[in-house]
Amino acid sequence: MLAGLMALLLVIPAVGPVQAQSRPISLLRDAETETLIRDYADPLFRAAGLDPAGIRVFLVNDDSINAFVAGGMRMFIHTGLLLRADNANQVIGVIAHETGHIAGAHLSRIQDELRNATIEQIIGMVLGGAAAAASGNAGAVVAGSSLGSEIARRNLLKYTRTMESAADQAGMSYLDATKQSSRGLLEFFGKLAGQEFLSEPRDPYLRTHPLTSDRIDSVQQHVDQSPFSAITDAPDLQARHQRMVAKLKGYLWPLSRVEQEYPPSDTSVPARYARAVALYRASQMQEAVKLMDSLLAEAPDDPYFLEQKGQILYDSGQLAAALPVYTQAYERAPQQTMIAMGLAQVEIGLEQPDFDLSAIRRLEEITRVEPRNSRVWYLLSVAYGRSGNLPMAHLALAEQAMAQGDPETAWGQAKRALEGFDTGSPGWLRANDVIGEAQQRLDRYEGP
Structure with missing residues (x-):
């Protein structure tokens, strides 16, 4: 992802x-x-x-x-x-x-x-x-x-x-x-x-x-x-490094170049990982899933293998199949905000009320760690809106606009949110904070 x-x-x-x-x-x-x-x-x-x-x-x-x-x-x-x-x-x-x-x-x-x-x-x-x-x-x-x-x-x-x-x-x-x-x-x-x-x-x-x-x-x-100059990387650390490099190459290089460096004859973990990601990026989803399944057969609890398979399934439109895979990834690495966000994205995509509420809880947790994550605020606006909480949907859109450097939109959305909150409520206070911050930015843009 x-x-x-x-x-x-x-x-x-x-x-x-x-x-x-x-x-x-x-x-x-x-x-x-x-x-x-x-x-x-x-x-x-x-x-x-x-x-x-x-x-x-x-x-x-x-x-x-x-x-x-x-x-x-x-x-x-x-x-x-x-x-x-x-x-x-x-x-x-x-x-x-x-x-x-x-x-x-x-x-x-x-x-x-x-x-x-x-x-x-x-x-x-x-x-x-x-x-x-x-x-x-x-x-x-x-x-x-x-x-x-x-x-x-x-x-x-x-x-x-x-x-x-x-x-x-x-x-x-x-x-x-x-x-x-x-x-x-x-x-x-x-x-x-x-x-x-x-x-x-x-x-x-x-x-x-x-x-x-x-x-x-x-x-x-x-x-x-130095007495430590002869110390080398632990095998596990070097294996993780090779996985990281292979994954990055899969995302950043064209499939032809990835297959040159990691040909199908290479069945190592980094090689299969790189090819799986590159095939996914080339929209060859079925082949990508097969390679991820081969990796998961050897490491069924690996949260990053699970996350990658879930992302492939999600982007190929198989949301129902992606949900249990992402859920497993989240259960094994609940502290990973990107995995939590991926799971919430799948839940929202399924358009079921219970999943919307679950996604809201998950996304609200992420905002405490990453308050300027614009994607999280967008997903929250969708989930809030579908659950009927329009003031929070507008506030989420205001937060998204602030994260994207758009104080004018943030100011307008926060004003709309303010109309639906009770005076003195947490949402009312936050909407006022966003309005104040947005106004300060707008004043700086306009100059003296």
Whole structure:
């Protein structure tokens, strides 16, 4: 159920080990992948003195080898990094590095550095960037900047390079604290070395992080000295990593490419999983179900195999058959919000009053964990409406609009919801909160 339920677009300023980026990105959701990444990350967060519950990890649908942190306590990992990682330890090494950025509050400290620049220097940077964009000539950045702004720019980039080195050192300390090898981070930097000269300017002062060769040397020294360098991934962890990679390839690659890498002669679990997902994406539902059944014959209680089969059945219009499969998946992993949402979607699709009430209970639980999940609010609006609770249906539509960045629709739906609630009731209070939040956003859009 990776891309089927949710794909979001955000614009996020980022700082990461490859290069900063500021452009729309597509986020993917998948319960199995998210769980594995959290199992990689949470011990590192705790080693860094961070509360894992306070950090959100997102999967970015981007083929580049990258990961970054943004917005303080948010970590973003590209599918390109996961697909090219040979083992779990390489991904864990990158997460350790990014955890160093979070623990060091590096993003907020960059803002401090920008505030320390003079207005004239900042204007010089902005005008230089505008000139480069207009002319298509990167040299216009220097030509359009004063000497003072150029010095400030170089000082800022030097500061970010220092932060990258600090994040490397912090990450390796977290790996030692959790008795894991830093060799995966070293191997990851080796992967970056091949693309370094394609992705960054040659002038080391213009780099936003240290030369990859310098970082490789630093990590190599740590690997040579650490007592944990010879430790390898547990077989179960590596098996889960291979499953995750196979599943992602099944979702993101065309069927022909998947079958090249995982031919029918390959009967391993990752190979069958990848082919099943790829066949499903190619609308070859019957063949996909057969492969999922072969996997479930060997692991009948696996919630993610059950979820995937349920999704295939649902998307092929077999809702009655999907219900018991999704129910089994939910019973085995009730904490997985994506599985709970999938089950609720099937229940709503069956259009039976008892199932609507069950779906409402399930979806309301999800909103407490993911209050900005627009898909959940949409499903709730449908279930509330069919059960005759129109004020809650309008409120759910208002919440959906807020999650999608549409304050005007949110304001109107919350106003309609308000008319049906008793004064002072929880729904009335929440509708007023949404109206207030929507109005604040609208005021910001309109400006002074």
